[in-house]
Amino acid sequence: MAWLRALARLSRPSNKFSFSPPPPSFSTAAASFPATPPPAPVAGNIAGLGPTVHGKEKPRVVVLGSGWAGCRLMKSIDTNIxxxxxxxPRNHMVFTPLLASTCVGTLEFRSVAEPIGRIQPAISHAPGSYFFLARCASLDPESHTVHCETVTDGTISASLEPWKFQVSYDKLVIALGAEASTFGINGVKEHATFLREVHHAQEIRRKLLLNLMLSDVPGISEEEKRRLLHCVVIGGGPTGVEFSGELSDFITSDVHERYTHVKEYIHVTLIEANEILSSFDVRLRQYATKQLTKSGVRLVRGIVKDVQPENIILNDGTKVPYGLLVWSTGVGPSEFTKSLELPKSPGGRIGVDEWLRVPSIQDTFAIGDCSGFLESTQKTVLPALAQVAERQGKYLARLLNQIGKAGGGYANQAKNIDLGDQFVYKHLGSMATVGRYKALVDLRQSKEAKGLSLAGFVSWFIWRSAYLTRVVSWRNRFYVAINWLTTLIFGRDISRI
Structure with missing residues (x-):
């Protein structure tokens, strides 16, 4: 063990190599700090970004919103100009066609959320480009200024007040989207859950799993079990039908295996005032009705008159108990959109002309669900669809790039510039999944037109392939593909987090 004794001697501390650190030196001279950045421009004692300086700064495009329209525009805007x-109020875009799949664990939430900084990298590193987690409070078209206040929802400190600031713009793009229509029905906002944002899907998933676990607790009555496990979906559009299909798949594939004690109590009811999927071909509507019924979804035709904490009341007086209520009856203009003193299209959206400009005010455009053609254009208001918003965002980015190259990027400089072709929308078709590896593909350009319509497994494969390629980034495409594969092999994730 001589080697061990030698190692011990070498490891002992030795005064030969020990030292004491020198005492710290102090200086009475002023400390040197990096230069303080200049304060943000202010106007009227409100901080913010002031007007751009011609020749020294690039013209500034301010985009209100991070939905399909706004993000598509930011992706294609030329940041050299x-x-x-x-x-x-959110720092990501939601890939809404796959949002229903996250409610039951088919996909994870991050698979459908794309950060703004990845869509337009200049926002993360360019000196004059920013993302502000805030909402627009008011507009001042005369001074080309947007008044904003920060979003404090979900902050730890309840006493944190919103910080107000303003941003001057050379070009303003209003892409605020829309909000779920409640038709003024009492109790909807208090008791129903919408399906438009990631936090909505998270709430649905938590509530669904909570009800499954509560119904398994000893002492719960039969009636209460049936109420807790009754999932009611209001609205027979694509979102409502797809969520019902996902829910029926979840019940068949996962609940029956992992919650065998209560599997006979869980049911899904889809309530629609007219026909489900009214924009689809008649043959496809009939197929969807047959497939959903076969999957165990109960279809009810009726109109909701009142929403109570545990029941909904239909127009014929029927009382429907529920444990989970999902509201998916279409969208309409938000209260903020209605409050703007701007021209309005039929239905209350912000009115735009053929080039998506807001008439009567300079350098302002509106795209997506918050906008619609004015009656003077003699064009119909386009439906609130993702493909409409995406195409408008792409068109407007190209138009703004054209204006910038022609020297009209700064405020009030685009009056005499030829804008070129007007925006023309051509419908590419509609798709919806109905569960059990079945889907609908309607390639008609309108309800009255003729075209190819498919239903079944082939349509489901087309549906998945199309949306996988439409996911914004390769990162999220990878997430979606892996989630689908994991669900196929191991089943859905039923963790309540």
Whole structure:
């Protein structure tokens, strides 16, 4: 063990190599700090971004919103010409066609959320481009200024007040989207859950799993079990039908295996005032009705008159108990959109002309679900669809790039510039999944037109392939593909987190 004794001697501390650190030296001279950045421009004692300086700064495009329209515009805008500032209460875009799949664990939530910084990298690193987690409070078209306040929802400190600031713009793009229509029905906002944002899907998933676990607790009455496990979906559009299909798949594939004690109590009811999927071909509607019924979804035709904490009341007086209520009856203009003193299209959206400009005010455009053609254009208001918003965002980015290259990027400089072709929308078709590896594909350009319509497994494969390629980034495409494969092999994730 001589080697061990030698190692011990070497490891002992030795005064030969020990030292004491020198005492710290102090200086009475002023400390040197990096230069303090200049304060943000202010106007009227409110901080913010002031007007751009011609020749020294790039013209600034301010985008209100981070939905399909706004994000598609930011993706294609030429950041060599413009600085981009996005103001939105969320820092990501939601890939809404796959949102229903996250409610039951087929996909994870991050698979359908794309950060704004990945869509337009300039926002993360360019000196004059920013993302502000805020909402627009008011507009001042005369001074080309947007007044904003920060979003404090979910902060730890309840006493944190919103911080107000303003942003000057050279070009303003209003892409605020829409909000779920409640038709003024009492109790909807208090007791129903919408399906438009990631936090809505998270709430649905938590409530669904909570009800499954509570119904398994000893002492729960039969009636209460049936109420807790009764999932009611209001609205027979694509979102409501797809969620019902996902829910029926979840019940068949996962609940029957993992919650065998209560599997006979869980049911899904889809309530629609007219026909489900009214924009689809008649043959496809009939197929969807047959497939959903076969999957165990109960279809009810009726109109909701009142929503109570545990029951909904239909127009014929029927009382429907529920444990989970999902509201998916279409969208309409938000209260903020209605409050703007701007021209309005039929239905209350912000009115735009053929080039998506807001008439009567300079350098302002509106795209997506918050906008619609004015009656003077003699064009119909386009439906609130993702493909409409995406195409408008792509068109407007190209138009703004054209204006910028022609020297009209700064405020009030685009009056005499030829804008070129007007925006023309051509419908590419509609798709919806109905569960059990079945889907609908309607390639008609309108309800009255003739075209190819498919239903069944082939349509389901087309549906998945199309949306996988439409997911914004390769990162999220990878997430979606892996989630689908994991669900196929191991089943859905039923963790309540």
């Amino acid at each position: 413009y600085d981009v500032v996005c103001v939105s």
